[in-house]
Amino acid sequence: MDIPSKARVVIVGGGIVGASVAYHLTKLGWTDVVLLDRKQFCSGTTWHAAGLIAQLRATQNMTRLAKYSQELYGELEAETGMATGFRRVGSITVALTVERHEEILRQASMARAFGVDVEPISTSEVKARYEHLNCDDVVGGVYLPKDGQGDPSNITLAMMRGAKTRGAVVCEHVKVTGMAKTGRRITSVSWESAEGSGAIDCEHVVNCGGMWGHEVGRMAGTNVPLHACEHFYIVSDKIPGLSQLPVLRVPDECAYYKEDAGSIMLGAFEPNAKPWGMKGIPEDFQFDQLPDDFDHFEPILEWAVNRMPMLAEAGIQTFFNGPESFTPDDAYHLGLCPEMDNVWVAAGFNSVGIQSAGGAGMALAEWMETGQKPFDLGDVDISRMQPFQGNKHYLFERSKETLGLLYADHFPYRQKATARGVRRTPLHEHLKARGAVFGELAGWERANWFADEGQEREYRYSWKRQNWFENSAREHKAVRENVGIYDMSSFGKLRVEGPDAEAFLNYVGGGNYAVPVGKIVYTQLLNERAGIEADVTVTRLSETAYLVVTPAATRLADETWLRRHVGDFRVVITDVTAGEAVMAVMGPASRALLQAVSPNDFSNAVNPFGTAQEIEIGMGLARVHRVTYVGELGWEIYTTTEMAGHVFETLMQAGEGMGAKLCGMHMMDSCRIEKAFRHFGHDITSEDHVLEAGLGFAVAKDKPDYIGRAAVERRREQGLQRRMVQFLLKDPEPLLYHAEPILRDGEVVGYLSSGNYGHTLGGAVGMGYVPCPGEKPAELLSSSFEIEVAGRRVQAEASLRPLYDPASERVKA
Numbered sequence: 001m002d003i004p005s006k007a008r009v010v011i012v013g014g015g016i017v018g019a020s021v022a023y024h025l026t027k028l029g030w031t032d033v034v035l036l037d038r039k040q041f042c043s044g045t046t047w048h049a050a051g052l053i054a055q056l057r058a059t060q061n062m063t064r065l066a067k068y069s070q071e072l073y074g075e076l077e078a079e080t081g082m083a084t085g086f087r088r089v090g091s092i093t094v095a096l097t098v099e100r101h102e103e104i105l106r107q108a109s110m111a112r113a114f115g116v117d118v119e120p121i122s123t124s125e126v127k128a129r130y131e132h133l134n135c136d137d138v139v140g141g142v143y144l145p146k147d148g149q150g151d152p153s154n155i156t157l158a159m160m161r162g163a164k165t166r167g168a169v170v171c172e173h174v175k176v177t178g179m180a181k182t183g184r185r186i187t188s189v190s191w192e193s194a195e196g197s198g199a200i201d202c203e204h205v206v207n208c209g210g211m212w213g214h215e216v217g218r219m220a221g222t223n224v225p226l227h228a229c230e231h232f233y234i235v236s237d238k239i240p241g242l243s244q245l246p247v248l249r250v251p252d253e254c255a256y257y258k259e260d261a262g263s264i265m266l267g268a269f270e271p272n273a274k275p276w277g278m279k280g281i282p283e284d285f286q287f288d289q290l291p292d293d294f295d296h297f298e299p300i301l302e303w304a305v306n307r308m309p310m311l312a313e314a315g316i317q318t319f320f321n322g323p324e325s326f327t328p329d330d331a332y333h334l335g336l337c338p339e340m341d342n343v344w345v346a347a348g349f350n351s352v353g354i355q356s357a358g359g360a361g362m363a364l365a366e367w368m369e370t371g372q373k374p375f376d377l378g379d380v381d382i383s384r385m386q387p388f389q390g391n392k393h394y395l396f397e398r399s400k401e402t403l404g405l406l407y408a409d410h411f412p413y414r415q416k417a418t419a420r421g422v423r424r425t426p427l428h429e430h431l432k433a434r435g436a437v438f439g440e441l442a443g444w445e446r447a448n449w450f451a452d453e454g455q456e457r458e459y460r461y462s463w464k465r466q467n468w469f470e471n472s473a474r475e476h477k478a479v480r481e482n483v484g485i486y487d488m489s490s491f492g493k494l495r496v497e498g499p500d501a502e503a504f505l506n507y508v509g510g511g512n513y514a515v516p517v518g519k520i521v522y523t524q525l526l527n528e529r530a531g532i533e534a535d536v537t538v539t540r541l542s543e544t545a546y547l548v549v550t551p552a553a554t555r556l557a558d559e560t561w562l563r564r565h566v567g568d569f570r571v572v573i574t575d576v577t578a579g580e581a582v583m584a585v586m587g588p589a590s591r592a593l594l595q596a597v598s599p600n601d602f603s604n605a606v607n608p609f610g611t612a613q614e615i616e617i618g619m620g621l622a623r624v625h626r627v628t629y630v631g632e633l634g635w636e637i638y639t640t641t642e643m644a645g646h647v648f649e650t651l652m653q654a655g656e657g658m659g660a661k662l663c664g665m666h667m668m669d670s671c672r673i674e675k676a677f678r679h680f681g682h683d684i685t686s687e688d689h690v691l692e693a694g695l696g697f698a699v700a701k702d703k704p705d706y707i708g709r710a711a712v713e714r715r716r717e718q719g720l721q722r723r724m725v726q727f728l729l730k731d732p733e734p735l736l737y738h739a740e741p742i743l744r745d746g747e748v749v750g751y752l753s754s755g756n757y758g759h760t761l762g763g764a765v766g767m768g769y770v771p772c773p774g775e776k777p778a779e780l781l782s783s784s785f786e787i788e789v790a791g792r793r794v795q796a797e798a799s800l801r802p803l804y805d806p807a808s809e810r811v812k813a
């Protein structure tokens, strides 16, 4: 095999994912594509996959990608002449508990909104479709007729053949051993094989290294957090009379079943997984199996024999244990690595790599071709990972949990149980001592709610009202009627400074930053399509310095977006997140509370909404930003971390006599949704046009040039195609989370991008886009709207203005 010395792209890894990336890049016309695998193709994880190809994932775009895979695999044989074994056998998921039943019914509703065929089925219908199943305690099920199964190796080789036919060079037994770089770009990739060694000069590198992805990532100077775990299945002896069956999932027993040439394959997603490969993956690993561990698998088998009694008679033909890579949040890694400008990744597939590879390869190839994400990929975008998440000890601890999460109850607000406590704010112990129950985001421990004296400090999960519902309601009431204090130290904080700071921000952001010192600009960073890449506040600290405050989860993504656009602007960007703590003081009595701890003036005349000032507080100093995400009069107090404890104690002492209440993140989300404040990652993403998101007020009208300007102007001329609508359920009982279908005059027209309970409005509130090309707002609102909750349609009031305090009188008070 002649290995070229130059290529436009080098793909590292010839499993199903690398094959898909090569297939899709060549489909877009890239010819000088080189794919290298250290051993034989498919010899890592792909060869031993069970081959289940489902379409439904947790969000619309992830479902879109899985659905695309399924459609692609159905057509590959006709295109490449290579049999893939793909068959649409359908799939059934059964629930053994009422809570799980609600989950799968909600999923079915979501599937319909996403255009996936799905049918909720009763227990007797489950039995009719799967006669071998013991249905004694089955509560109900769902059936997806188009789900399939296929042969992972043959699908891989078919995509590989498609890529080769269009000019790609694909090589086995060639190991990538290093990469040379200049600045933020890899310039060449070194390789070794039995015949020799060499290097390929290239414009792009794609890391499709599967469970080697972490190591390949390090070679490229990038962070790809993943860890291998042992993953088990057994295959029974042949069972006489067994013919084609749908794939069956019994998540309550951590099990899936697939009919496989007259046998039953039983696979497990057990809650306590076994991490593997802590000391590295053996050099000669290929087509390898790991030692069986019958004791580990036994509980699953016991359940399975009860569930599928015919297994008691059949012997076990194969006990299989193979490694697969898992990521800290159970979502795969895709996209451009934040540390480099030409290193891409598609790795860490959490046991859904076969069903995901087609879509992931398509999306990545389009992103590489245009330089823009084809649609929102926030769920899997590698830039969501925090640097610390590359720590191997952390990955080892977290990966014990992530494997099992695939089939765990996907309750709303569910928190990870492992690898906690890595990032704590300076107020952590203070809050803990006062009853805080923490959740985790980007490694940060954040108080989500406060338990009462004597109350259990644990979540009791449910699809109905959870055990913290009333606690959070009281926190909500305090913020609406009096004053609440909550810790926002996890905010990302980026200083942008230099002689060109104003000009740079005016180019990279949609707002106008030519403002006086002390002014705060709520703003979006837009892409060329005027989609929202980041939702931030920018505070002018001096003539040459600004503070950009970002959500905790997107600090790295936002910083990366800013850095990639610096060009010739003379600015320096510094992450100062750890340097300042933030306490939000919100509610009608917030001014009185601040006045009690500070000699400064907090009146509208001195510190109106949207301005910051330096203050004395207690015996210390702080900077207060008059902004709000809960729709009330309030301030965020920024103080250096060493003074945070003092400022907190000062506030608590003064607040005690006033009935000030400590609050958590659940309160914040409930308040913000009543005020229809958008939540980045849910309501607003890179594919949502800033005007359609209803954020036109934050885009400057008089700026000559900024990223996204043409797309903003175009939409201003052409009119909106859809609008963000806020909904309030008329029945106060059902709860909304996100992804519930929106029905307009009886037809599904979209789905909720976020949902929560509005304690002041007295019902569940949701937000979502409704298509309305050329329609006037009044026309849109004259329709009748319903939201589908677990199969039930609930009438909803719809509004384009916030249902809570539409004129923002409370904020400006």
Ligand SMILES: Cc1cc2nc3c(=O)[nH]c(=O)nc-3n(C[C@H](O)[C@H](O)[C@H](O)COP(=O)(O)OP(=O)(O)OC[C@H]3O[C@@H](n4cnc5c(N)ncnc54)[C@H](O)[C@@H]3O)c2cc1C
Pocket (backbone or CB within 6 Å): 012, 013, 014, 015, 016, 017, 018, 036, 037, 038, 039, 040, 041, 042, 043, 044, 045, 046, 047, 048, 049, 050, 051, 052, 053, 174, 175, 176, 177, 208, 209, 210, 211, 212, 216, 231, 232, 233, 321, 322, 323, 324, 346, 347, 348, 349, 350, 351, 352, 353, 354, 355, 356
């Ligand atoms: C038991 C089991 C059952 C599964 N069942 C399913 C299922 O039913 N459905 C589903 O969707 N998914 C399933 N999966 C998951 C699926 O198999 C994986 O997600 C998928 O195969 C990952 O593909 P990949 O291309 O990322 O990784 P791999 O197939 O491991 O490919 C990575 C490749 O990179 C190569 N490589 C690494 N380092 C280098 C280097 N330095 N130079 C060159 N090459 C390198 C390796 O040799 C390897 O071939 C299952 C997994 C397991 C373990």
